[in-house]
Amino acid sequence: MSSDNILDRMMASAKLSKKETAKQQRILQSAIALFAEKGYANTSTSEIAKRSGVAEGTIFRHYGTKENLLLAVIVPFLKESLPVMAQEVFEEVHPEKQAGFEHFLRAMFLNRLRFFRENKEIFRVVVKEFVYRDELRNELMPHINRDIVVYMFRAIDYFKAKGDLPELSNERLLKLVFPFVFGRFVLRFVLASEEPPGSDEEEADFVVGFIMRGIGGLRS
Amino acid sequence: MSSDNILDRMMASAKLSKKETAKQQRILQSAIALFAEKGYANTSTSEIAKRSGVAEGTIFRHYGTKENLLLAVIVPFLKESLPVMAQEVFEEVHPEKQAGFEHFLRAMFLNRLRFFRENKEIFRVVVKEFVYRDELRNELMPHINRDIVVYMFRAIDYFKAKGDLPELSNERLLKLVFPFVFGRFVLRFVLASEEPPGSDEEEADFVVGFIMRGIGGLRS
Amino acid sequence: MSSDNILDRMMASAKLSKKETAKQQRILQSAIALFAEKGYANTSTSEIAKRSGVAEGTIFRHYGTKENLLLAVIVPFLKESLPVMAQEVFEEVHPEKQAGFEHFLRAMFLNRLRFFRENKEIFRVVVKEFVYRDELRNELMPHINRDIVVYMFRAIDYFKAKGDLPELSNERLLKLVFPFVFGRFVLRFVLASEEPPGSDEEEADFVVGFIMRGIGGLRS
Amino acid sequence: MSSDNILDRMMASAKLSKKETAKQQRILQSAIALFAEKGYANTSTSEIAKRSGVAEGTIFRHYGTKENLLLAVIVPFLKESLPVMAQEVFEEVHPEKQAGFEHFLRAMFLNRLRFFRENKEIFRVVVKEFVYRDELRNELMPHINRDIVVYMFRAIDYFKAKGDLPELSNERLLKLVFPFVFGRFVLRFVLASEEPPGSDEEEADFVVGFIMRGIGGLRS
DNA sequence: CATGAATGAGCATTCATTCAT
DNA sequence: TATGAATGAATGCTCATTCAT
Incomplete structure (x- = not known):
């Protein structure tokens, strides 16, 4: 009953990502590159999709939310850091x-x-x-x-x-x-x-x- | 064709801001508060207008662009800093x-x-x-x-x-x-x-x- | 402190609609016709906009939500009925x-x-x-x-x-x-x-x- | 070229449904429950699949279309009614x-x-x-x-x-x-x-x- | 037969910007 | 000068449908 809902979501999503498919890898790479360059708020999911060579829907099938995609980028890094x-x-x-x-x-x-x-x-x-x-x-x-x-x-x-x-x-x-x-x-x-x-x-x-x-x- | 078009605009607009009307003051104050809290990208001009008690059009009459409004906030600060x-x-x-x-x-x-x-x-x-x-x-x-x-x-x-x-x-x-x-x-x-x-x-x-x-x- | 939040919203939105502009009238008429024919769930806001000869954004400027537009149709009727x-x-x-x-x-x-x-x-x-x-x-x-x-x-x-x-x-x-x-x-x-x-x-x-x-x- | 294409499809599909597998039964039950509660338009096939414990593709293998699934629910009932x-x-x-x-x-x-x-x-x-x-x-x-x-x-x-x-x-x-x-x-x-x-x-x-x-x- | 990853068209909604008044 | 209604492109997201395995 602790207060850390972000952390909880972090862990939950981290567990799911056991085997990342090639497409998930490409999505993550594109997201990282674009978020790094222009910031999360200035990056659209369609941009990420285009850069990944993936349909926009695919991103949401895997990460559900743009916010979740950000967490999927940040969390493993934080957990290792x-x-x-x-x-x-x-x-x-x-x-x-x-x-x-x-x-x-x-x-x-x-x-x-x-x-x-x-x-x-x-x-x-x-x-x-x-x-x-x-x-x-x-x-x-x-x-x-x-x-x-x-x-x-x-x-x-x-x-x-x-x-x-x-x-x-x-x-x-x-x-x-x-x-x-x-x-x-x-x-x-x-x-x-x-x-x-x-x-x-x-x-x-x-x-x-x-x-x-x-x-x-x-x-x- | 000089390289510093932002700077040029900065200087130009900085000169213009000598006499700020009460409304401009309120717009700037609201923009600063909102940009500081949520970031430029997550702040809408309508929010700024509402907080300033000013019509949204007024912001654009004075600053032309949301981006310009940001510069109107940043530039004087930078010039004094x-x-x-x-x-x-x-x-x-x-x-x-x-x-x-x-x-x-x-x-x-x-x-x-x-x-x-x-x-x-x-x-x-x-x-x-x-x-x-x-x-x-x-x-x-x-x-x-x-x-x-x-x-x-x-x-x-x-x-x-x-x-x-x-x-x-x-x-x-x-x-x-x-x-x-x-x-x-x-x-x-x-x-x-x-x-x-x-x-x-x-x-x-x-x-x-x-x-x-x-x-x-x-x-x- | 009663439980009727829909009714509350109904009344609130009804009060706002004192003077309906010509465009609002057209939006309402189109919405009524389309909702009546195909049902709310099967009618898209873009359809309503097209039929009204109005930009889609205009609908949301006036009613904020598709759901609200439905209420704007239903409520006055119910209140008179x-x-x-x-x-x-x-x-x-x-x-x-x-x-x-x-x-x-x-x-x-x-x-x-x-x-x-x-x-x-x-x-x-x-x-x-x-x-x-x-x-x-x-x-x-x-x-x-x-x-x-x-x-x-x-x-x-x-x-x-x-x-x-x-x-x-x-x-x-x-x-x-x-x-x-x-x-x-x-x-x-x-x-x-x-x-x-x-x-x-x-x-x-x-x-x-x-x-x-x-x-x-x-x-x- | 008769006028009753829906009815034709109804009869055709009704005949096929003589032997319904356990999975088809579960799909139909879930569809009925969800359609009854929220209406056809507000129910997604993925919801039905989840509730049936079946892959989404399985629904389409059996019924081809969401609309057909609806008919598979309605028709036998109508024919018996x-x-x-x-x-x-x-x-x-x-x-x-x-x-x-x-x-x-x-x-x-x-x-x-x-x-x-x-x-x-x-x-x-x-x-x-x-x-x-x-x-x-x-x-x-x-x-x-x-x-x-x-x-x-x-x-x-x-x-x-x-x-x-x-x-x-x-x-x-x-x-x-x-x-x-x-x-x-x-x-x-x-x-x-x-x-x-x-x-x-x-x-x-x-x-x-x-x-x-x-x-x-x-x-x- | 069954799966579930992938798709892409479509949706409601947001928002910077324009312009007639 | 100030307004605020109007715009329409863009956004995050959903979902019925397809298909390789």
Whole structure:
């Protein structure tokens, strides 16, 4: 009896999409490309159909609603982005064996940089709609926060215990670092027309260095 | 056959808007409120007319196009935001008499924080449409960049000459600091439903401190 | 705070239709003709628009919904049919000065026969939709019953007091006579393609005679 | 090139329906229930398929058209209703051995009352579509008339010869009695949400008594 | 025989824009 | 100058029907 109807619909529709036919794939690809370029509100279902080489009715047979099609694009991406965003990295990186928070941060930054690059178009869709539509944001934000926060707090606590991090409150630390990093991803993959020069590793060094120095003198 | 037809129209219409009638004021206010809330694409001109207590035809008599109405909202804001963003602050702050870059940054941060808070709704409209519509961004971005860059480089050069800043390339410095600060504004005024606690000065100290430490060790 | 939302909408929309423009008249006429012929469900708004010589959008500007257009057809007819159906006749007929119930019945029969003939097409629409759509019937029936019953009971009581009618319960009497008469109207104006021969007066004599003899021997 | 193409199709399809598979039975049942409730026009084939637990294609494999499915519902009912309506009753009732027309009428009324109650849902479908769709009515009416008229006239003539009936024209007598009785069935099974109280025999006495007294004084 | 994915014409409705008053 | 009725193209969506498997 929880309040998350969007999330519920997300899960429901996600379950149905076990085997995607070739046509569904094409529909999704076209939708992603068009939503990414012009935004959901400025894309018509007939455009999507034309680009997919599919009848317009076919879209509705599979997704029922234009809104549902958007969810079919966003949801799997979000479900792979959110918990994973820290969990997977956390494990992959074997924090115990890491030199410290700096290494963890660097690994995570590189991991997400590549993930978002790999899914650049969906990332665009998600960011655009997330900024554009207050209700979507209001409904999703709590869940997103929770999923990220849980895992990140675990990591932060671990490194605090190791004496690797200043005694800043977890929340403040996260609200400082996360938007900074995420903002750079948005800039790079959503707003910029092309990626800036320089290797991923250089970028990682630059960003992580900035953050580490920046939080160096912090007290809560 | 110049490339900036939007900008041209922007400037032209901006000049015309010297004397706005009461009705135009009401139209603009309603448009801003609705665009901010639901986005340009999801707002109908009839809604704007109803909220303004004005006939729908009146909107078109004044602005000709819905798109033009959007520009009439965005342009003046942009024109007051951009060059001023550095120039005015630069002067207001009397850099020569300042202790250094840190003071300049702090003053500028506070100045814009208050300006965007004062114009929160228009800020929302601009950010939303800027993120949502690639063509708008592509056409405006160069002008925005130019206006900001010119003034900011002047300031950066001044403080570099004073030995107040590391020998990082102007561009890299700007691309580090500007998105960081601007991202926090977006988070606070566009994405969050309410402003976080804490005084403006505390926030300024926090942000400026982080940046100053962060850029402390940089080399280009 | 009563439950009659259809009736409420009926009244609301009826109030708005104070001055009907020429175009609204044409739209209504076309809608009536088409609804009468093919039924509401089998008539498209584009058909109505074409027949009215009006753009499809114009229909929605005036009536908002196809359903509302149906109500705009039905409601005024119902409002003029129902209470009047007995009240007006009751007065027009001056029951005190009539020879008795037989005269009253005859006057009423003729009055309604002519009214329905005059509004044959709307009558068709109302009957068809009333039979076809359970929810419409369920929502309207109580109100219709009330309006008719109140006035008819008054008349019946009056004639009972005069000794003109057997001591059958009002309800049973009404449920015998009303469907019989109304059924003949439906047959004549809705189901038959053309009216049967014979003058109205002959038909009235026939029907009233049948009823009077039929109820002659009744006991409750 | 005869005029009764619907009837032809009716007969043809009726012959084919000798052996109905279980699936066809389920399809027909679902169609009847849905048509009865919401009307043919407001029922989709996919709804019928879902309710039948059958693929949508299966419906079209068996009936070819949605319209044909409707006929497959209506036709057998009509074929059992019409001639039987008088013939079977006529025989079952052994008119020769009856006390007279009153008994015949009473037996017939009871017979049909029970038949329509038994097939209430199909009766609803038939009445609704018959009222709603002029072309269906126009095509079927002559045949219905013929089937009923032939048998009824035979009965009427018989009772006239016995001196049991006034010398009213057969047609006028039928057009008086038939709609009256049929109208009560429609009221009871189609329009009312539940049947009125009272036993079938009481109702029969009431109706037949009314008719007998009513036609008592008739002259053509 | 049965399926259900695919179709595409058709539908009610919306909305930016025009124009006579 | 302001109005608001009128427009018609475009939109999201439905649904009877087809057909390859």
